[in-house]
Amino acid sequence: MADFQTSTHRQHWILSRQDLAQKYQIANQRAIQMLLKYGATRVEVQQDGSLVYPGTPLETERNGTERHTSLPEPLTIDEEFLIRRYYELKIQQVCAAFAFPNKIQATAVLFFKRFYLQWSVMEHDPKHIMLTCIYLSCKVEEFHVSAEELGKGIQQDPQVVLKNELTVLQGLHFDLIVYAPYRSLDGFLFDMENFVQGTNNSSTQKLQELKEAAKFVVDTVILTDCPLLFTPGQLALAALRKANLEERAVDFERYLQSLCDRHPKHTFKELTLTFDAIDTTVDVSRQPKEADLMPIDRKLKYCRNPGLQDESKKRERKVKHKSKRVSQDTSMTTTVDASPMV
Amino acid sequence: MNKEVSIRRQIASLHPAHVGAGLRILGFTESSSEWKLHEYNKREDDFPSLRAYNDYLEEVEDIIINLVEGVDVQATKDKVAKYQEENAEQIVASRARKAEEQAAALRQENGFPEIKVSNGEQVALQAAPSGQYAPALLPGGLYMQPRPAGSGPQPVPVGGPFNNDSVPEDEEARRVRIERAARAGGWTADIVRKRALQEALGSLWVN
Numbered sequence: 177m178a179d180f181q182t183s184t185h186r187q188h189w190i191l192s193r194q195d196l197a198q199k200y201q202i203a204n205q206r207a208i209q210m211l212l213k214y215g216a217t218r219v220e221v222q223q224d225g226s227l228v229y230p231g232t233p234l235e236t237e238r239n240g241t242e243r244h245t246s247l248p249e250p251l252t253i254d255e256e257f258l259i260r261r262y263y264e265l266k267i268q269q270v271c272a273a274f275a276f277p278n279k280i281q282a283t284a285v286l287f288f289k290r291f292y293l294q295w296s297v298m299e300h301d302p303k304h305i306m307l308t309c310i311y312l313s314c315k316v317e318e319f320h321v322s323a324e325e326l327g328k329g330i331q332q333d334p335q336v337v338l339k340n341e342l343t344v345l346q347g348l349h350f351d352l353i354v355y356a357p358y359r360s361l362d363g364f365l366f367d368m369e370n371f372v373q374g375t376n377n378s379s380t381q382k383l384q385e386l387k388e389a390a391k392f393v394v395d396t397v398i399l400t401d402c403p404l405l406f407t408p409g410q411l412a413l414a415a416l417r418k419a420n421l422e423e424r425a426v427d428f429e430r431y432l433q434s435l436c437d438r439h440p441k442h443t444f445k446e447l448t449l450t451f452d453a454i455d456t457t458v459d460v461s462r463q464p465k466e467a468d469l470m471p472i473d474r475k476l477k478y479c480r481n482p483g484l485q486d487e488s489k490k491r492e493r494k495v496k497h498k499s500k501r502v503s504q505d506t507s508m509t510t511t512v513d514a515s516p517m518v
Numbered sequence: 519m520n521k522e523v524s525i526r527r528q529i530a531s532l533h534p535a536h537v538g539a540g541l542r543i544l545g546f547t548e549s550s551s552e553w554k555l556h557e558y559n560k561r562e563d564d565f566p567s568l569r570a571y572n573d574y575l576e577e578v579e580d581i582i583i584n585l586v587e588g589v590d591v592q593a594t595k596d597k598v599a600k601y602q603e604e605n606a607e608q609i610v611a612s613r614a615r616k617a618e619e620q621a622a623a624l625r626q627e628n629g630f631p632e633i634k635v636s637n638g639e640q641v642a643l644q645a646a647p648s649g650q651y652a653p654a655l656l657p658g659g660l661y662m663q664p665r666p667a668g669s670g671p672q673p674v675p676v677g678g679p680f681n682n683d684s685v686p687e688d689e690e691a692r693r694v695r696i697e698r699a700a701r702a703g704g705w706t707a708d709i710v711r712k713r714a715l716q717e718a719l720g721s722l723w724v725n
Contacts, residue, residue, distance in 0.1 A: 180721040190724050363718025366711050409721035
């Protein structure tokens, strides 16, 4: 059976906060460099899986100042984070729409996170990567859906998914087994049953409710950076603690104490600190609103496709020079900032 | 080709001798009643001579060809309808006979596994007139065995014997079946607990 202690998840994919920040920084800088050098950041994926970086260096001498001013603005790390967060939520929604088992969305979100540790959002289109992550996650979690089915379900081109598959796999370093907190959650609840046994009869009912509430908390926790910083067991217990604050199904302190007594490797204090850290991370991070995302997405589009920016600028100029028709103005803006997701 | 197969099937319950075992075992569908060709179900022993039987077979083949190729479709259909009227009684009887045979074959295969009869019913069964088959008296009476005994309207067999949901399976029975299947593969509910616990306690610490 799968063992967390010997897994790649534990060895490679639990990082410290500094490591995490560093990786994001590296990816972001690399993309900015590419932007300055080539004017675009999009990394094309060929049919055979090989990557093509934007090739032609900017000819600053020839085109002079015009080129300089039309350089698209790169995304900051925070903006990248917001975009990623948005797409991770989208993954959860798509998986719910398809009625996939719970673990699939967890795996897909983790894949997405891990992939964007190596690459910047400007380099690979998050929408395509999102679909590929869902597809891969279905394969890994033994719930295979064909790319066509996926494409038909959400009206996207299945070829996109297949083209990106190898890129995503390489970005994950082929470490595909992901431990989601859900099974650990069940484990702790079984343990709690034994602990609570003698107390009262309605305990099973309360534990059920606790389980549902905790699952909901885990869904939120998965969207933050926590799965890359903490182990699934810690996440599960933290979720249980948080859910228990509302449900009050069990005396959590006592349970935790008994757990630590039984497994002297963990101390009560350390565990509590961990849970506090998780809680603060979750509380601090917020779900971005659509309105906030629009400008970021526009920036992203221009980074990947600087041609778009030139086009829109030309259109702007044309409109300003022609008769001032307000309706045309509004129609132009809607075509430019197409929504990030279909 | 598909069209021809479906037409043949419809003319089926047909010449079991003619079209061969394959189609017979496949069963037949009575769903597209509009064709009504499944009346052509005479058998060799129905005919006085081999020559007459062969003529009959040829007639049926002509009909099939006409329908497949779309030649004289209306005339062919008329012919079929006329045949049906003339031989209504005979058609039903031979269908009944066929159903009985299939039921017997199926029962031999399964060896009566799912027929649970309570004691009371068993008594009733034994008391039944000898001509009736036991399954006919099951509650729900799926295998109705009409006997061409004398004149009079004959009940048509209901629901072919190859209908797999012969035992109405409710949610409970289905769950039980699935669990039994899982346990046959070595699964126990305990495995789930152990795995969850192991993962939970094993993944509490990185170092």
